[in-house]
Amino acid sequence: MLIGTAGGAALALAGAGTAAAAPGGSSTGAAAPKAAADIDWDNGNIVEMVIVPEAEPIILTYVAGNDATIIVRVTTLLQHAWFDAIAPYHPTAVGVTSRLGRRPASEGVTNRNKNVAIMYASLRLLSGMIPAAIPQWRGLLTKYGLDPDDTSKDLSTPAGIGNAAGQAVIDNRLRDGMNQTGDVGRKYHPMPYHDYTGYQPVNTAYELRDPSRWQPNIVPTDKQGQWRVQEFITPQLQHVRPYTYSDVSKFRLPKPAASDVHNWRQYKAQADEILAYSAGLTDEQKMIAETFDDKFMALGISVGMAGAERNLPFDDWFHFHMITAVAVFDALIAAWYNKNVWDAIRPINAIRHIYGDNKVRAWGGPGLGTVSMKATEWSSYLTIPDHVEFPSGSTTLYHAHSQSAARFLGTDAIDLHFPFAKGSSIIEPGITPSQDFELHFTTWSDFASVGGMSRAYGGVHFLGAIRAGEKIGPKFGDLAYEFVTKYVNGQV
Template identity: 25%
Template sequence: MIFSRRHFMASAGVAGVAGLAGCTGRFGTSTSYLTPILRPQYHNVVTHWCDIILQQIRDQRVPPPRAAYNLAMPTVAGFLAANSILQTYEDPFDIGTAPLGADPAMAYGVAFATAASEVFQQPFVGERMDFANGIPESEAKSLGAAWGRQVGLKIVKMRTRDGSQPSKVNYYLNRYQRRHDALQWTPTGPLYSAKPGPAFDSFSRPLFPGHGQIKPWTMGSVENFRAAPFHDPDSPEFAGEFDQVRILGGADSRERTADQSEIALFWEDGPWGITPPGHFMLIAIQVLQNRNLSFIEWARAMALMGMTQCDASIHAWDSKYHHDVIRPETAIRHRTPKFGNRDPRVQRDRQWRSYIPTPEFPAYTSGHSTFGNAGAAMIANILGTDTVRISHQSPDQVLWPQLRDVTRHWTSLSGMAEENGWSRIYGGVHWLKDHQAAMEAGKAIANHAHAQYFRVKV
């Protein structure tokens, strides 16, 4: 299921969403993330609003953990508003009884926009007006709008004291204790840029050290899913992973294949784009589009994706700052003599640089792998199968013109997630254990959420 931008026939008259446009790029234009991957007949109210926030992630340059946080509240609010009218699934958040006869589509859009306005600090005036204008005037529409706003505000209030605001500052504030051995993370630098602007500043402060202490949506306590400790730096396991990333992940590697280099760039999802959690939300829309989902099934699927991507970010950032593990670039270039590892493969190389930019926060565990397997496992749970043939192009090609017209293919969702995680090793920014532990956590988060949340009413 691949639809290229060149061959996509834009359709402005899609049933149910005609005239839906605002400050955000409309479906069918080059700025819409859905244009190359979604057939017009499958475009609906849910995908419309998801496209809006995906574009906001890109346009506001929202970092990955915050992007994941921002996906949850709007998708959950929209689903709960519509579901309380249709009464299809269980509601663990006690939203209350919807007014009789309210329009569920109107309620969804208003609740979604109300929550999105909070997390993005963006009123979405044009988007709200054009959405409302696309639905005929009626009492059901008025009831749906009022109910949607009530639900949206309730969800915003519910998350007001969830720890998300203090998490946005790049200071430790004693929320996590630093480790004091050779594995302690320190900023990597001086860093390099990638056009059209700098990827990261040199010696940046750590990104969002408090994000791991945000209240999860589905995990309960984040400690329930926390990864086991990292390798001892003097162990043979560490020596093997040190050698692996040194050989495969260097900027000038002769061992990394052309395909592995392409994988590293394809999944980089850095600044100026959709970010990893947004990318897997987009993949979910592509995969689910022809599965005969009803409106409320679409709403539920995106809410489950939003919650688990948010929880994946909380888990990964908790693990990163709890374990406080150094990145390969700093280890290989500077820290090697302090590891006490006698394996001859653990050698210092002052000239070594990672193939893709090294992020400004600790390594263990991998956010990419957590986001990827949480997303892949949730899609598989919704479909009832992991076996899916999918072809996909990079949604953001601003930084990497090498990806233009590049299409990658997979035969399973887990295979796609595995490739996404390995991209960080090929890129030289993660240890193998970062990936392996994160894959386990991502799948566990998704499986738990699917089993416990929004079950069909009996």
């Protein structure tokens, strides 16, 4: 990774999920969509021009929270629908969940038919995933001159192909273990995505009964003066059907020995490592933590930037996104499986257990720098995620993502730039960074490594959890590349 000074210009990117960078590197939603009259159906990419700018803000409205599980599911299935929708126009590709035939080569000379198919596939997929926003999804098609009431599955038309592709993904994934319908394990009053595993933390927010196990924290809501007790978000993700493997238990990690309070020296040493990072936080580390905490920003934008750099052809652009999406999806399932197995404590709770009211030196809060405080008053730089600690899910995702991207592009080399204006931090606005600068990544390996370390800088993961994510993450990149390539080549 290279670091240099940079101007404070906004980050304008092309590609799925490539929202304009807000101060601190967090996405604020994609740039304003083009007017209907400006859309080039024949030569443009409707995802870049329409779907991402308009759909991302809607998705974020209905899928709230600081955790990635449901957002990753929605975005992966959306990219799956795009992949299947354009397969009939490709010389060899076949859909992952649909077999829609092969259209004459003349119908794929321009992007028009593919773009129309993608729009209808998106309508079907998103209507099934986020039905509360159906009026908005329908309005999206109407705005761009398409008929949302065209539900035909005539495979000689792009609308029919799109409808069939999108519906096939919904039919295949509606009951894939994530409990989207909310009716698994509950007879009355179903709630979408509710936990059916019966997970209960050993500790409460008020009593640490076992210092080796996860303790839910009391965290602020987005309402002034209101607080909530954390719940393990979607623990059932461990049971979701992956794309590329059948038995998640083969990715079981060794027990995180340092998180076992009976191994006191290791237990204390890993907590002291996090305190040391907290006390020594630099502007660079703070902005790294903020950037990689935003999965739309780091996962979506990095693929968009790499695709733009290579000037990928239309079909390759979608194949690239499908490969990285599958890698992240399957990596997340394995990470959640291990989280359920080990149920490990977070740094904040271990640090408070070790030191109690004794003083520690660490980051004292926004704008306060390094201070001496009671350990019971210490908090991490990043918001504490609503799930258990081991392994680092984010690290696992970044390594899966980077490996899959490097495999598809045929090289580890990249040229990713993340510029930050002075004072553009979300957590320390007006203060951090103290001057304009830029993060510059020249390899996917470095991108993934820095992404993993961002969780230690942010104070939300121990180094052991990060190393575990580094160990298993690349496996899912390889699996995804091999899986999707077979469908691209029609070898299934």
